[in-house]
Amino acid sequence: MTTLKAVAQAQAALASRRADFPLLVKFPELHYLDSAATAQKPAAVLDAMREYYETDYANPHRGAYDLSARSTERYERARKRVAKFLGVRDADTLIFTRGTTESLNLVATAWGRAKVKSGDEIVVTGMEHHANFVPWQQLAIAQGADLRICELTEDGRIDLDRLRALVTPKTRVVAFSHVSNALGTINPVRDIAAVARKVGALVVCDGAQAAPHLALDLDALGVDFYAFSGHKMLGPMGIGVLVGRREILEFMPPYQMGGDMIEFVYDETSTWNVLPHKFEAGTPNVAGAVGLAAACDYLDAIGMAAVRAHEQMLLELAHKMLGEIPGVRIYGPAAVADKSGVVSFTLEGVHPHDLATILDEDGVCVRAGHHCAQPLMRRLKVPATARASVYVYTTAEDVEALGRGVERARGMFG
Amino acid sequence: MSLDALYQEIILEHNRKPRNFREMPDANRKVEGHNPLCGDQVTLWLRVDGDRVVDVSFQGLGCAISKASASMMTAAVKGKTVAEAKALADEILAMLIGKLDVEKERQALGSLAALSGVSKFPQRVKCASMAWHALETALDESNPEGAAPEPAR
Structure with missing residues (x-):
């Protein structure tokens, strides 16, 4: 009651x-009525970003001075806040990106180029957004792998029987959306993940249309990677998230090279920073992260x-x-x-x-x-x-x- | 700008009953036009005899604006010389982006003036211009006969 x-x-x-x-x-x-494309912004999100710029703004991770330390603290606090919203205990496995598209390209490129070989199979579904389709298609072309597309039922669901038939011991990755952006279908993530896991395939879930709308417990969801965009869940444009399993992220080579993601740079070679920084080359979008954290506060309050x-x-x-x-x-x-x-x-x-x-x-x-x-x-x-x-x-x-x-x-x- | 200016009766009528909406087996020019943003596509066939467009037809999937514009284009161009058809395409493409004095040209434009309402709906200009751009490509002598150019990627 x-x-x-x-x-x-x-x-x-x-x-x-x-x-x-x-x-x-x-x-x-x-x-x-176009929130699936992008959500409007509450004043709380806009205010949080402005307050950050007016109070704690400097380049994070760099300066020895207090202001830079405060900016770093705002960024890392935002990471912890978003991780909590998603049910992710290990906040350092949460990588900030530009959005879902960059998150998925990161996995398809950094993991894909290292792990997918000629003759391997990549499985996607017939309902994917181009952001979760084209990176896998192009990976398949580059590596000489076979892109297999799981067909849908009449009413626009992933056909699990077809999926079971499509996934083989050669399947290296199964990539699918949690919620279809074009149909709204909520896909059975755990069932799909179980099919993939049986053959040891990587499970990649596009959560762009799910994270804004559904209560998530990512640690219990059974996927290896989960991607979404801040701007569809009341946050600003230009910030997104990739959550990955720690052991996979630690194995994976970096996606982009530059500042922040290195440990030591020698003339001939370089070593990489620890998670999450290894995957966050260059000056990060701190205001975006702060805005996304405020969006999480707003959604949790509801x-x-x-x-x-x-x-x-x-x-x-x-x-x-x-x-x-x-x-x-x-x-x-x-x-x-x-x-x-x-x-x-x-x-x-x-x-x-x-x-x-x-x-x-x-x-x-x-x-x-x-x-x-x-x-x-x-x-x-x-x-x-x-x-x-x-x-x-x-x-x-x-x-x-x-x-x-x-x-x-x-x-x-x- | 009201919707009535965009969806004039003549446009709705061409959408319902498009003219020259058929394949043309004996065409000597064929061009595919498409609008990647919305998935609209048009195939345009022309039979050019000497310097005259003796037949023109189209088929395709598209909104009312793109279909009506293509239909009106085929009706207007059939029988014209290549030079006249090119000049008309220039004029209409200018009209669609508001760069033509429609009142001054109203008599010459005839029913094609109905397409001028599109200029007030910037998101729809591409719908109306698709068929006319395809016509320009088809009339371009450097375009090999019968060969459809690859769509831009």
């Missing part, structure tokens, strides 16, 4: 949450269970409203409980681009296109879909505006 009460209270708090987001306050007529409950309510509403409009087809799992954050759909006779333009006229921001998932679009046999995506500040009114706009488009083209 107390839990239900707590959820109800959290939902009431969410209703007034828009006041925390300066851009949404500035444009009250806006119905921002509670990830309440975030999920709020989004589920909105997805239910979106499925119901869109489902009642003739000609609308929703892609991905039919049950909202199997999805997170995203409704991907088409309207018969109206190209998603035209739909997005018509919706924009009413201030409804949706993404129209291939969602950086061209292999998936080919499998769905559509050139593009419209995608509406929600977050902590999205209201039922935003979703209702979407429904009205889709009806209007149908009228215009009917």
Whole structure:
């Protein structure tokens, strides 16, 4: 009972949450439904970054002076904060990157070039974002390995039977998304990891659409690498995370070379710094890390269970409203409980681009296109879909505006 | 800028019933156009006889704007000389980015003036220009007959 009460209270708090987001306050007529592309920023995140620049700003890890030490302390404190948010006990296994794309390229390059050989197999799925597809495809080409793509079920899930058949003793890595950016499907990470682990393959999970929306316990998730971006979870652009298993990170050669990541540099050779610095060449994005830590504070204050409950309510509403409009087809799992954050759909006779333009006229921001998932679009046999995506500040009114706009488009083209 | 200026009835009508929407087996020019941002693509066929475009057709996947623009282009270009068609492509491409006095040219433009609304929707200019860029490529003599140029990577 107390839990239900707590959820109800959290939902009431969410209703007034828009006041925390300066851009949404500035444009009250806006119905921002593109949070899967990037999330709007709460003032708490912007304030934390400004406060860092105004109080503790210097180049970290460098100066002997106190100000530099304070900057280092802010950076490392942010790392610990984000690690705690993710359920990662060993914070030094959390590498700050520019975002999911850089995190995945880091693994595919540093681990991949060292470990994947000619004749090996790399397994990805048919629903991957290009960021978790192209690096593996290009690694396969460079190393002479075989890229194998796990096909999906009709309702846009990873087909576990096909995956089991696809993974062989030659499989060196299985790379997949936790949540599909184009469909919203929540994938069974533990089951997929178990299939990969059976043959000793590396398990790489793209968490770009999961970390902002789902409570995570990464130490217990059973993956070797987990990647996500700060900007999709209320943090700033330009900061992202790669969490890896310590023994793998310690074996792996560095990804980029330069300052900070070295121990000693001799004329002929160099030695590498310890984790996490070995993988953080150059001046880091301290303000980005500070902003991401503030985003973790903000999300924890809401509670990830309440975030999920709020989004589920909105997805239910979106499925119901869109489902009642003739000609609308929703892609991905039919049950909202199997999805997170995203409704991907088409309207018969109206190209998603035209739909997005018509919706924009009413201030409804949706993404129209291939969602950086061209292999998936080919499998769905559509050139593009419209995608509406929600977050902590999205209201039922935003979703209702979407429904009205889709009806209007149908009228215009009917 | 209202949506009505973008989705004028003539554009919706061309979207519903695109003209010259077919393959052309006896074409001597073929060009693929695409818009990598949204996945729209168009295949354009031309039969050029001497200095005249005697037939033109297209097929493809795309939004209403790209389809209507391609349809109107084929209707406008058929029968024109290569030089006239090139001049028209220049004029329309200028119009789509707001660099043409539409009022002054309205009579000459005829129904093509309906495409001018696109200039107020910067995200949609590429949709409307795709077919006209494909036409320019097809009319370029340095483009070998029948060979589709590789799309830009």
